[in-house]
Amino acid sequence: MYTISSKLKVFSFVLIIVGLLGIGYSFISAPKTTADVEKILEAEAHGHHGAHDAHAHDAHGHDVHSAEAHAEHEEHLLHVLHQLQNKPWAALYVAAIFFMLISLGALAFYAIQNVAQAGWSPVLFRVMQGITAYLPWGSAIFFILLVLSALHFNHLFVWMDPELVNPESPKFDKLLNGKIGYLNEWFWLIRAAVFIIGWNLYRYFSRKNCLAQDEASDNAFYKKNFNISAGFLVFFIVTESIMSWDWIMSVDPHWFSTLFGWYVFASFFVSGITVIAMVTLYLKSRGYLEHVNTSHIHDLAKFMFGISVFWTYLWFSQFMLIWYSNIPEEVTYFVTRIEQYNLPFFGMVAMNFIFPFLILINTDFKRITWVLVMAGVVILLGHYVDFFNMIMPATVGDRWFIGIGEIGSLLFFLGLFILIVFTALTKAPLLPKRNPFIEESKHFHY
Amino acid sequence: MSTKVIQALYNDDDILMDAVKETRKAHHHIEEVYTPFPVHGLDKAMGLAPTRLAIASFMYGCVGLSFATWMMNYIMIQDWPQDIGGKPSFSYIENMPAFVPIMFELTVFFAAHLMVITFYMRSKLWPFKEAENPDVRTTDDHFLMEVAVHNNEQELSDFLKKTGAVEIKVVEKH
Numbered sequence: 001m002y003t004i005s006s007k008l009k010v011f012s013f014v015l016i017i018v019g020l021l022g023i024g025y026s027f028i029s030a031p032k033t034t035a036d037v038e039k040i041l042e043a044e045a046h047g048h049h050g051a052h053d054a055h056a057h058d059a060h061g062h063d064v065h066s067a068e069a070h071a072e073h074e075e076h077l078l079h080v081l082h083q084l085q086n087k088p089w090a091a092l093y094v095a096a097i098f099f100m101l102i103s104l105g106a107l108a109f110y111a112i113q114n115v116a117q118a119g120w121s122p123v124l125f126r127v128m129q130g131i132t133a134y135l136p137w138g139s140a141i142f143f144i145l146l147v148l149s150a151l152h153f154n155h156l157f158v159w160m161d162p163e164l165v166n167p168e169s170p171k172f173d174k175l176l177n178g179k180i181g182y183l184n185e186w187f188w189l190i191r192a193a194v195f196i197i198g199w200n201l202y203r204y205f206s207r208k209n210c211l212a213q214d215e216a217s218d219n220a221f222y223k224k225n226f227n228i229s230a231g232f233l234v235f236f237i238v239t240e241s242i243m244s245w246d247w248i249m250s251v252d253p254h255w256f257s258t259l260f261g262w263y264v265f266a267s268f269f270v271s272g273i274t275v276i277a278m279v280t281l282y283l284k285s286r287g288y289l290e291h292v293n294t295s296h297i298h299d300l301a302k303f304m305f306g307i308s309v310f311w312t313y314l315w316f317s318q319f320m321l322i323w324y325s326n327i328p329e330e331v332t333y334f335v336t337r338i339e340q341y342n343l344p345f346f347g348m349v350a351m352n353f354i355f356p357f358l359i360l361i362n363t364d365f366k367r368i369t370w371v372l373v374m375a376g377v378v379i380l381l382g383h384y385v386d387f388f389n390m391i392m393p394a395t396v397g398d399r400w401f402i403g404i405g406e407i408g409s410l411l412f413f414l415g416l417f418i419l420i421v422f423t424a425l426t427k428a429p430l431l432p433k434r435n436p437f438i439e440e441s442k443h444f445h446y
Numbered sequence: 447m448s449t450k451v452i453q454a455l456y457n458d459d460d461i462l463m464d465a466v467k468e469t470r471k472a473h474h475h476i477e478e479v480y481t482p483f484p485v486h487g488l489d490k491a492m493g494l495a496p497t498r499l500a501i502a503s504f505m506y507g508c509v510g511l512s513f514a515t516w517m518m519n520y521i522m523i524q525d526w527p528q529d530i531g532g533k534p535s536f537s538y539i540e541n542m543p544a545f546v547p548i549m550f551e552l553t554v555f556f557a558a559h560l561m562v563i564t565f566y567m568r569s570k571l572w573p574f575k576e577a578e579n580p581d582v583r584t585t586d587d588h589f590l591m592e593v594a595v596h597n598n599e600q601e602l603s604d605f606l607k608k609t610g611a612v613e614i615k616v617v618e619k620h
Contacts (some may be wrong), residue, residue, distance in 0.1 A: 316543075316546065319543065321543075323543050324544065326532070363500075
């Protein structure tokens with residue numbers, strides 16, 4: 001049995017507290033009114049050459065243009081206010097969805113291993129189950145965030161603004177009005193609830209059956225797990241696709257892409273596998289995984305390598321198709337990202353593709369702990385940036401910054417993740433007893 | 447100088463593996479082992495050095511990537527940078543997404559084909575090559591281990607008999 005070390009516990013509590021302080025600070029320091037924004041913009045302008053413009057603006061006080069200019073300025077202030085008010089919310093949202101999807105990715109990997117009757121992985125099943133233990137908590141927190149969005153606590157989802165679908169309003173948006181049958185708060189929340197409940201049910205029962213199989217005298221529970229895993233994978237791939245439209249693509253409700261679901265899937269799937277590898281390495285280094293050898297690690301590293309390349313393939317396919325045809329209504333998605341998010345947008349390609357590709361292509365490296373940990377950290381950070389790039393441009397625009405709010409949210413969820421995962425690992429023996437493939441898995445050698 | 451070898455035939459890969467290990471332990475030099483199919487772990491048991499084909503392949507891939515980049519840059523950007531459907535041919539990087547499929551395919555093409563050719567050359571394999579098969583049964587159901595003889599013919603053949611060989615042949619090689 002694994003026992004969580006007190007150091008790890010303290011570490012995760014520190015992360016949670018520091019993260020909460022960061023989140024709290026970012027909410028408190030967000031501007032409340034356009035007057036605050038005016039001050040921020042002025043402070044920024046003084047730093048730049050733009051200071052001149054501000055003064056010129058005041059000097060021409062009373063001519064006809066000024067009323068128009070004033071209204072425009074007010075509109076700009078309101079726009080920036082919304083972006084800045086979104087910032088702490090978006091930071092929280094990105095970190096929440098990132099960690100929830102990591103455990104979902106690990107769950108999908110676990111289901112695939114069950115269905116594929118993989119002979120190498122059963123010794124890692126309890127590690128995977130430990131990681132997916134975050135899912136109920138993470139998805140509950142995430143659902144609360146969705147409900148808060150639907151209750152207009154924030155402006156993350158622009159289509160939730162009732163003015164936009166009101167034909168009488170000057171803000172009326174015909175395109176959004178056309179999508180109202182799909183993009184409306186109630187239907188959106190019900191879908192989210194169905195998906196989250198479905199995933200959690202699979203997680204709950206597969207864990208239960210796996211533990212029951214330990215004590216059983218036949219393979220009935222194993223077969224049951226096989227069947228529900230197959231069912232889950234069908235459910236998963238449908239809900240995953242819809243989930244990516246609902247929770248990620250709909251922050252840009254004027255834009256759509258057909259391979260988006262796969263792209264999001266590849267991103268969190270590789271993150272989930274990376275986390276499995278890193279937790280395995282940690283437990284192994286503490287002497288808890290007797291039967292895990294370098295061949296198991298090697299296999300996980302191959303998955304990290306392969307799915308990283310798969311992610312890149314989808315990233316590039318999505319980017320290149322839109323870049324090539326350059327149709328204005330869809331290319332704006334990448335124009336804003338390249339212009340305003342240049343470093344994160346292209347930096348994540350280096351982190352998610354070039355670095356792991358060059359490091360993990362070597363067979364010997366795939367068995368060296370520190371190489372894998374280094375590659376894993378870069379992959380995880382890279383995929384955080386990936387989610388950052390998907391959410392931020394539509395919610396905070398050019399006001400993005402990886403500051404206290406973003407890092408605080410990341411640390412909070414990281415601490416929560418570590419605490420829940422490693423607590424869950426103490427709940428059951430780390431080696432399944434009666435899995436039909438466990439003997440093969442113990443002696444797995446590549 | 448003529449050299450003698452002993453060819454020991456086996457009819458089971460497990461027995462062969464044990465024989466190889468015992469022969470190495472007794473410090474007899476194994477010249478060659480002929481098998482009808484790949485025997486997992488045989489190279490390790492024989493103490494063969496790992497292959498470097500993968501490293502060669504990686505370098506060939508780099509050559510392919512460089513070639514593709516050079517070719518597309520020369521043709522599309524330097525030699526005749528015309529406007530084709532509004533694609534930005536001002537610099538390589540600006541039009542790079544359009545070249546990536548070619549860069550990818552040529553990398554794979556070079557890595558794969560040059561590695562295969564390297565394999566053929568290193569293993570001396572070509573059409574019309576005379577087969578070096580010491581016993582036709584080794585392509586079907588027998589395994590053959592060839593051990594060098596150094597004035598210890600009797601002792602060696604007794605030793606190999608004990609390792610489970612079904613047949614022992616002493617062959618003069620030139």
